[in-house]
Amino acid sequence: MKMFDKQIATRCVVLVGLLMSTAMLCTTAQARDTVDKVLDADPSGFVEIKHVSGEAKIVGWDKAQVKIEGLLGERTEKFTFERDGKSILIEIEVKNSKGWWSKNDSGKGDDLKIYVPKGSRVGYNAPNAQVRIEGVYGGTDIEVVNGSLRAKDLRGRIRLSSVNGDIRGTDLAGEVALDSVNGDIKANQIEGEEIVANTVNGEIEVTSTASEVKAETVNGDIEFMLERVEELNTNTVNGSINMRMNLAEGGKVRASSVGGSISLEFQENVQARFNIESHAGGSIKNRITEQKVKKPKYGPSSSLDFTTGNANATVDASTVNGSIEVSTR
Amino acid sequence: MSDVNNSSNEQQTDTTKAMITDLNQQHTAKYNDKITELCAQPPAEKQVQRDLYKGIEFAINSPKTSITRSKSIIYGLAASVCLVAIVGYLSYQTGAENTGQQLVQQLSTEHAQQKQSLLASYAGTAEMTQNWQQQLSELDDAAAAIKQALENDPNNIALLKMLKRVHEQQIALIERVHAPAWQQI
Numbered sequence: 001m002k003m004f005d006k007q008i009a010t011r012c013v014v015l016v017g018l019l020m021s022t023a024m025l026c027t028t029a030q031a032r033d034t035v036d037k038v039l040d041a042d043p044s045g046f047v048e049i050k051h052v053s054g055e056a057k058i059v060g061w062d063k064a065q066v067k068i069e070g071l072l073g074e075r076t077e078k079f080t081f082e083r084d085g086k087s088i089l090i091e092i093e094v095k096n097s098k099g100w101w102s103k104n105d106s107g108k109g110d111d112l113k114i115y116v117p118k119g120s121r122v123g124y125n126a127p128n129a130q131v132r133i134e135g136v137y138g139g140t141d142i143e144v145v146n147g148s149l150r151a152k153d154l155r156g157r158i159r160l161s162s163v164n165g166d167i168r169g170t171d172l173a174g175e176v177a178l179d180s181v182n183g184d185i186k187a188n189q190i191e192g193e194e195i196v197a198n199t200v201n202g203e204i205e206v207t208s209t210a211s212e213v214k215a216e217t218v219n220g221d222i223e224f225m226l227e228r229v230e231e232l233n234t235n236t237v238n239g240s241i242n243m244r245m246n247l248a249e250g251g252k253v254r255a256s257s258v259g260g261s262i263s264l265e266f267q268e269n270v271q272a273r274f275n276i277e278s279h280a281g282g283s284i285k286n287r288i289t290e291q292k293v294k295k296p297k298y299g300p301s302s303s304l305d306f307t308t309g310n311a312n313a314t315v316d317a318s319t320v321n322g323s324i325e326v327s328t329r
Numbered sequence: 330m331s332d333v334n335n336s337s338n339e340q341q342t343d344t345t346k347a348m349i350t351d352l353n354q355q356h357t358a359k360y361n362d363k364i365t366e367l368c369a370q371p372p373a374e375k376q377v378q379r380d381l382y383k384g385i386e387f388a389i390n391s392p393k394t395s396i397t398r399s400k401s402i403i404y405g406l407a408a409s410v411c412l413v414a415i416v417g418y419l420s421y422q423t424g425a426e427n428t429g430q431q432l433v434q435q436l437s438t439e440h441a442q443q444k445q446s447l448l449a450s451y452a453g454t455a456e457m458t459q460n461w462q463q464q465l466s467e468l469d470d471a472a473a474a475i476k477q478a479l480e481n482d483p484n485n486i487a488l489l490k491m492l493k494r495v496h497e498q499q500i501a502l503i504e505r506v507h508a509p510a511w512q513q514i
Contacts, residue, residue, distance in 0.1 A: 127457075145457050146457075163458060163505065163506065163508075164457070181457075182458060182460070200498075201460070201464065216494075216498075218464060218467065218468065218471075218498060219464070235491070235494060237495060237498070238471065256494075258474055258475060258491065258495070259474065279478040279481070279482060279487075279488060280474070280481070300481075318488070318491075320488070320491070321478075
């Protein structure tokens, strides 16, 4: 009988333990606080958003208000939503863990939707978040470390930056700067005056009507389709550059590589002065005219100089020991 | 009546013509007299100040050796100028090469110092990517390749710019992967 009681007691303890664990899990799940707040805002003010992980969607709207709604992350310690003059700050601080930029951070992050006046300038940074932003016309400065970044319908000075995550942009107009370390950058319908795109290892793929273009990679690949180029500066260390463009009258193209490859493709009737140099054993290919590459009697260098049409534009390209090819469509 | 008037008009016309002819004749006669008078006067010639022929004679009879000496002086001067120009050019060339190499050396030294101090300042700071040191090493290799090309062409602007850019990329990479801004959140 005593033995029977002992078994029942053990089972009861296990049952209570299970119930307590379930209750704790439920409590943890319910620990994600809901947020739904609104503040009046300047229609062309500054909205700064800082958080650590999760997802955020930022949308420009016609109201002179900033609204935040959604769920705060499990590790949220402090939530700030305040106005100071023309600036509004949204900040979510978390309890410290093993390093907040680690991809293995446990727990669910924030899940937020933030509405800002269309004319606002938005600054956003988060180490591990996925961010989407659209319809903001006062300028944007977005930085993520490991998360991805999606941008659509932005105007003004636009800077999208990531360390390991990918960047996707569509319909961006103004001064556009995209950069990543390991992430890939893909952007189309880029309009306005200038686009700058840099990556260390990632790939860059851009379609743009911007007249001034700067693109740079260390080991990644760059592929641009440019509708009308007035000024193009591009360089790579060991990656590859592939530029297809319509070179404007009086335009300037400067391209360089250390060991990487450069391919410059122009419109059929391009009128430019070409000056191509290889310094230490690289290769040069001319697919525009019959002009041959010149090699000095001694030394590893080679060069190619020629003109087409009235030569009102200039194309200067150089490589240490990579390859350069110029061609027309 | 009209015939009488016509006859009177014709007489007046004839009289006027006769008067004009007479006046013309008088004027022509006076004019001719004046011309004759002027022609009779001797022309006012300008007198020569000195005898030019003496100078010409001296020039023709002067000894030819003076011309040869002048030429020698001119040739000598020209040769000196050429020599100075060649020496100057050669000095410039050597100086320019030195300048190019010095610039490469200076850029490399400054960059190494900047990189070391930056790495030291970030020592113990969390890194946001795992592969940044490999990328740094690849950029070092790229800089070495550019410097090697610069040994053959020390003043090549494109190569110097490339070297500078690679140095900038290294610094940007170090800053980026340590991103002090992130640490403040």
